[in-house]
Amino acid sequence: MRLLRNTAIAACLGVASPFWLSAADLVDAEQRKFFETRIRPALVEHCYECHSAGAKKVGAKLFLDSPSGMLDGGESGPSVIPGDAERSLIVHALRHENDLEMPPDKPLPQAVIDDITKWIAMGAPDPRTADATATTAKASNEKFYTDGELWSFEPIQNPTPPSVTGRSWPRDPIDQFVLAGVEKQKLSPTADAEPRVLIRRLHFDLTGLPPTADAVDTFVAAYRATGQVAVTTLVDELLASPHFGERWGRHWLDVARYAESNGNDGLSRNATFPHAWRYRDYVIDAFNRDLPYDRFLTEQIAGDLLAENATSPAERDRLLTATGFLAIGSKPAKAMNTNFEMDVVADQIDAVCTGVIGLSVACARCHDHKFDPIPTRDYYALAGLFTSTETLWGVAANVSLTAPPTELHVLKTAQAAQPPEGLDQRIDEIESRSSKNDTPLKKEFTYPPGTPLAMGVRDRQQPADCNINQKGDAKKLGDSVPRGFLTAYSADLNAGISIDPKQSGRLQLAQWLTSGEHPHTARVMANRIWLHLFGQAIVGTPDDFGVYGERPTHPELLDHLASRFSGDCQWSMKKMIRAIVLSRTYQLASQGDETTLAADPENRWLSRHLRRRLDAESLRDAMLSVTGQLDPAPADGSAVRHFDVLVNHAGNLHEASDHRSIYLCQLRNSPPPELAAFDLPAALNVTGKRDQTVLPTQALFLLNSEFATAQANHFAASLNAVDTDERIEQLWRRALMRSPDDTELASARYLLETLKPREKAWSSLCQSLLATNEFRYID
Amino acid sequence: MSPFPTPSRRRMLQTASCGFGSLALQGLLGRESLHAANPVPHIAPRARRVIFLFMSGGPAQLDTFDYKPQTGNTPHSGSAFKFQQHGESGLWVSELLPETAKHADKLCVLKGMHCDTGIHAQSALQLHTGDRLRDRPSLGAWVGYGLGRDNRDLPGFISLNTSRPSSYGSAFLPANYQGTPIGVNGEDMSLATLPNVTGDHLPTEAKRQQLDLIQMMNRRHQQQRSDDSQLDAVIKSMELGFRMQATAPELLDISSEPQAVLDRYRVGKNHLEGTCRASDFGRQCLLARRFAEAGVRFIEVNHGSWDQHKNHRRDLQANCRTTDAPIAALLEDLDQRGLLEDTLVVWGGEFGRPGLTPGEKDKDQTGHQSSGFTFWMAGGGVKAGFAYGDTDETGKRAVDGKIHFRDLHATIFHLLGLPANDLKFRHAGREHRLTGPEGGRVAHDIIA
Numbered sequence A: 001m002r003l004l005r006n007t008a009i010a011a012c013l014g015v016a017s018p019f020w021l022s023a024a025d026l027v028d029a030e031q032r033k034f035f036e037t038r039i040r041p042a043l044v045e046h047c048y049e050c051h052s053a054g055a056k057k058v059g060a061k062l063f064l065d066s067p068s069g070m071l072d073g074g075e076s077g078p079s080v081i082p083g084d085a086e087r088s089l090i091v092h093a094l095r096h097e098n099d100l101e102m103p104p105d106k107p108l109p110q111a112v113i114d115d116i117t118k119w120i121a122m123g124a125p126d127p128r129t130a131d132a133t134a135t136t137a138k139a140s141n142e143k144f145y146t147d148g149e150l151w152s153f154e155p156i157q158n159p160t161p162p163s164v165t166g167r168s169w170p171r172d173p174i175d176q177f178v179l180a181g182v183e184k185q186k187l188s189p190t191a192d193a194e195p196r197v198l199i200r201r202l203h204f205d206l207t208g209l210p211p212t213a214d215a216v217d218t219f220v221a222a223y224r225a226t227g228q229v230a231v232t233t234l235v236d237e238l239l240a241s242p243h244f245g246e247r248w249g250r251h252w253l254d255v256a257r258y259a260e261s262n263g264n265d266g267l268s269r270n271a272t273f274p275h276a277w278r279y280r281d282y283v284i285d286a287f288n289r290d291l292p293y294d295r296f297l298t299e300q301i302a303g304d305l306l307a308e309n310a311t312s313p314a315e316r317d318r319l320l321t322a323t324g325f326l327a328i329g330s331k332p333a334k335a336m337n338t339n340f341e342m343d344v345v346a347d348q349i350d351a352v353c354t355g356v357i358g359l360s361v362a363c364a365r366c367h368d369h370k371f372d373p374i375p376t377r378d379y380y381a382l383a384g385l386f387t388s389t390e391t392l393w394g395v396a397a398n399v400s401l402t403a404p405p406t407e408l409h410v411l412k413t414a415q416a417a418q419p420p421e422g423l424d425q426r427i428d429e430i431e432s433r434s435s436k437n438d439t440p441l442k443k444e445f446t447y448p449p450g451t452p453l454a455m456g457v458r459d460r461q462q463p464a465d466c467n468i469n470q471k472g473d474a475k476k477l478g479d480s481v482p483r484g485f486l487t488a489y490s491a492d493l494n495a496g497i498s499i500d501p502k503q504s505g506r507l508q509l510a511q512w513l514t515s516g517e518h519p520h521t522a523r524v525m526a527n528r529i530w531l532h533l534f535g536q537a538i539v540g541t542p543d544d545f546g547v548y549g550e551r552p553t554h555p556e557l558l559d560h561l562a563s564r565f566s567g568d569c570q571w572s573m574k575k576m577i578r579a580i581v582l583s584r585t586y587q588l589a590s591q592g593d594e595t596t597l598a599a600d601p602e603n604r605w606l607s608r609h610l611r612r613r614l615d616a617e618s619l620r621d622a623m624l625s626v627t628g629q630l631d632p633a634p635a636d637g638s639a640v641r642h643f644d645v646l647v648n649h650a651g652n653l654h655e656a657s658d659h660r661s662i663y664l665c666q667l668r669n670s671p672p673p674e675l676a677a678f679d680l681p682a683a684l685n686v687t688g689k690r691d692q693t694v695l696p697t698q699a700l701f702l703l704n705s706e707f708a709t710a711q712a713n714h715f716a717a718s719l720n721a722v723d724t725d726e727r728i729e730q731l732w733r734r735a736l737m738r739s740p741d742d743t744e745l746a747s748a749r750y751l752l753e754t755l756k757p758r759e760k761a762w763s764s765l766c767q768s769l770l771a772t773n774e775f776r777y778i779d
Numbered sequence B: 001m002s003p004f005p006t007p008s009r010r011r012m013l014q015t016a017s018c019g020f021g022s023l024a025l026q027g028l029l030g031r032e033s034l035h036a037a038n039p040v041p042h043i044a045p046r047a048r049r050v051i052f053l054f055m056s057g058g059p060a061q062l063d064t065f066d067y068k069p070q071t072g073n074t075p076h077s078g079s080a081f082k083f084q085q086h087g088e089s090g091l092w093v094s095e096l097l098p099e100t101a102k103h104a105d106k107l108c109v110l111k112g113m114h115c116d117t118g119i120h121a122q123s124a125l126q127l128h129t130g131d132r133l134r135d136r137p138s139l140g141a142w143v144g145y146g147l148g149r150d151n152r153d154l155p156g157f158i159s160l161n162t163s164r165p166s167s168y169g170s171a172f173l174p175a176n177y178q179g180t181p182i183g184v185n186g187e188d189m190s191l192a193t194l195p196n197v198t199g200d201h202l203p204t205e206a207k208r209q210q211l212d213l214i215q216m217m218n219r220r221h222q223q224q225r226s227d228d229s230q231l232d233a234v235i236k237s238m239e240l241g242f243r244m245q246a247t248a249p250e251l252l253d254i255s256s257e258p259q260a261v262l263d264r265y266r267v268g269k270n271h272l273e274g275t276c277r278a279s280d281f282g283r284q285c286l287l288a289r290r291f292a293e294a295g296v297r298f299i300e301v302n303h304g305s306w307d308q309h310k311n312h313r314r315d316l317q318a319n320c321r322t323t324d325a326p327i328a329a330l331l332e333d334l335d336q337r338g339l340l341e342d343t344l345v346v347w348g349g350e351f352g353r354p355g356l357t358p359g360e361k362d363k364d365q366t367g368h369q370s371s372g373f374t375f376w377m378a379g380g381g382v383k384a385g386f387a388y389g390d391t392d393e394t395g396k397r398a399v400d401g402k403i404h405f406r407d408l409h410a411t412i413f414h415l416l417g418l419p420a421n422d423l424k425f426r427h428a429g430r431e432h433r434l435t436g437p438e439g440g441r442v443a444h445d446i447i448a
Helices: A007-011 A018-026 A029-046 A067-072 A089-094 A110-121 A173-184 A195-207 A213-226 A228-240 A242-255 A277-288 A293-307 A313-326 A340-357 A376-387 A506-514 A521-534 A555-566 A573-581 A594-599 A616-626 A696-704 A706-718 A724-736 A742-754 A758-771 B006-017 B023-029 B120-129 B139-147 B204-223 B229-252 B259-265 B281-294 B312-336 B405-415
Strands: A389-392 A456-459 A466-469 A477-481 B049-056 B083-086 B091-094 B107-114 B157-162 B180-184 B298-304 B343-348 B373-378 B386-388 B398-400 B424-427 B430-433
Touching: A029 A110, A089 A110, A173 A555, A195 A213, A195 A228, A195 A242, A195 A573, A213 A228, A228 A242, A228 A573, A242 A277, A242 A521, A242 A573, A277 A313, A293 A313, A293 A456, A293 A506, A293 A521, A313 A340, A313 A456, A340 A376, A340 A389, A340 A506, A340 A521, A376 A389, A376 A466, A376 A477, A376 A506, A521 A555, A521 A573, A555 A573, A616 A706, A696 A706, A696 A758, A696 B180, A696 B204, A696 B229, A706 A724, A706 A758, A724 A742, A724 A758, A742 A758, A742 B204, A758 B204, B049 B139, B049 B281, B049 B312, B107 B398, B120 B405, B139 B157, B139 B298, B139 B405, B157 B281, B204 B229, B229 B281, B259 B281, B259 B312, B281 B298, B281 B312, B298 B312, B312 B343, B343 B405
Parallel strands: B049 B298, B049 B343, B107 B386, B157 B180, B157 B298
Antiparallel strands: A389 A456, A466 A477, B083 B091, B107 B373, B343 B373, B424 B430
16 A cells, blocks of 8 residues: 555644553453454455555554554554544545545445444444554455354344245255255255165264164165154164264264374374273263253363262262363473463363354464454453363373373272283383483372273362463463453353352353353354254354354354254254254255256255265274174273373274274374274364365275275175075175165176185175275265 | 366366376367367476475575575674575575585575465465465365376375375365375374285285276266266275275385485484474485386475474474485485476475564574565476575565465466466356466566
């Protein structure tokens, strides 16, 4: 932008009021919201390119990216006179009055100018802290969504289902919302899925396991006779299965960045978490008992505080274990890291905010969030809850350079599991690179072998507010910020929740998140549920409901689901899932006609179902299941339950197992080899949506891996029909739940007759079926 | 209307997947897919393949290649290290890179690099995909889409020690163009391999028979679901995986290399200090050479982190020490084998760093600088022993010979014989290209 030239106007402008710099503290929520949704985006989009710390060339020494910058002004003097828009230079410039015209090429839309005028008249309340300016601004050229308020902060509506032309089509209000969108695009929904397709889809979606061929036949007959009655019966059976929790628990473990080791701490050390699996089991159990989502969250954030009033010792153990959620994050090494404690807090804030409300608050650790309405003060208000909390991760393989040792929750009712003969509870003893052997563990951190322990958190003896760490540096302390929550929400949400100064405030955080008025909690979870049932979400970025996240494809449907979830369903995840899978939309076929495919290749409008690949766990579980090898019982503990060691020292810690994949040992940077090829999350951050790659290494897993070949051998050995054709029939029915057609039968026979060595022919044929797309994809 | 009607595109991709040269490009340039009004000229390729040495975290250009003695009146920090001119070209290289400096006459140093943001993740994504925010095809995927594969038994795009799928992903391009990762960041790169690339449970002939049955089933399955390009990609990846068994194990096994070569590359030598992570960079560079020899089209090699905020001097030295000799060995070998001629080597990070604060000698801290930083290229048709572009007298911003990431992408495309701004793919109702709506400018001045 050109220099500001109008010194005449500048000369007549007044000087800033002295109270200005403290004004950030006085900005109330409404004003903050106005600033964040109307003013900041406009400044960033239209002005920062030339008037910010990040500008390539700063115009007229004027900085508009901080309160002081706006107030002190540039070469032409102060740009803003709080409370007096008519005397504010920026308003004159924006109106293209006199010869000062900004932006120089074209005036801004009148609405934007009006907003800025209104904002100055309000006293120019500016929540940006002075800190923000000191950091290099990166916001030039940012594209903002200025087409309205940030949608996700708006209260959840309970919209009336729209009327549709195809009146007989919808089965549930969900279908009305979807059909209205489809009709608006001048498309029409595809056919209903065939019952054999539907039962397979339901089995995998609700339990992560395939149905047997007999179950398919039974269901097909029932569906033909009774239609949706049969579907409802099936759905209720599957929801009641203990495998439901193993499937949906795994989805939540992705969000909870669950792992059983710390992952590389930056010094290549990767300490196991021998007790993390108890949190895994807690999650599975929570889904199976249909713990309402609000309670589920509260237990994970503040279970230790509820445990004091637990009704039984077992309940106490369960609640303490729930707080593992806050303790299983990946930490950078403690060595030389003065910010270590705040790094732990950062992980906890990220898990809660990104996981529960879909907002990344992490940037605000160092500066006001550039795009979302999260000022640094808010970050430290939240941080105070966690600095008032003691995190119990254990002894980190007794390498204090990776993390200082902590106690753990001692469980009262869980069974003690003694290490096997000849194996002491192993604690790593290594010579670190920079010091001699770590000192032996202090007594307070050691427990008799086999003691049932759980990771988690508890309140510190003396909770306290947290000081702002300037630019995220724990050694540069700024103001202390009273503990609290995010201020970008309407004042009502924060009213009435006050933090007991003698507690950390985590319980109140949980209350705040689950009050039902919170605009994000229900939307984010409803969206996550939808994602797992449709393969794509209504908000395509399930972990980001902020400015940079995608906009919902079906905003009304999302609000309908969210209000139904916290309302009629009373936060029951099973009820929410049940409602969705019984909708007609869910039960559509995955084939579409040419027109629809051309008009909507990504299936944005849901006129069909999306074909999906089995994820890593479902693929392995399905293979075990059809070969007859699956041990359907929950696994007891974990391969590392007796190993408090560094994964990088220990070599392979994984053990072969026939239990479901969720029970395999989930070490960071060392994933289970049976799953690693298929896009497991790295578990460093919240992962709402996994990547989905197609790689030759996946082919190699299916063709060569020890697991695949072993399953093929088991499969072959389990086929017991005498006649070759009958055996082929048996194989097809078990793997693909159908009979082979003539071509397939001929090809199979040919393979069996010609493949050498002959004794490998059957296992080779079995392995082939497990590698087909028909086996690996759900229609 | 789409320049790639679906059936012909599918045909084209099928031919491309059979490998062998630039069938996809020929398809692209073929009459049926041309905009009649805007014919794409055929560009003679100067490079056949790319080795991208991605220095994650943002290397400090003022301490490596962008020599800034105090000249004007504005006091500035310059470098914390000594610089010297090298080779006949007299390129300035700092004392931190003595081995690379020996190859100064092969380098084309780009000092006018700049980009949009100092946020690591976003800038790294933009460098890899042209977009800072959304999931878009990566550079290597575009190159594969444009040129096809040179070796039908290996992936066209391999990423070593990679950090996230978005940097080697294919997004809306057909999935068979995505990169194959070897070693995910955090894994021990000395052991990183392609898992399951061998298996002796069946003889090769039996495996072929087995795969034929699988593919027959897959093709029949797909015929009922012809809209699904992912199923098509799986079929191709099954075939590729099968073929890789014949070639990849030998390629990945560096034990056949003479000890002198392993030493030159410093294979297995890690220098862990501060932000400098273990990456067995020597093994990565040696593998890169072997892949290049075998005809892999796009190879990415990763080392990090150059994000040394505090302890700038110590950590920068560690990063330089780790990467210097292996890079020199790579350049030397490529040159000796005549590969440098058609292999474009590109070195750089997601941005650079400002100098240490002047006047505060004790302060050992730097930040991020997107307004001006340095890349270098070598081989593949670029001028050798050449410095292009410059930053201002304080090194703060690029002022001359400016190259944005999209210009870098355009230039790489051009050197490969791809039309910089006309390699497009229609997706979700509009055409996409790597260089984005702005388009990229080819830096013709650096082409030999």
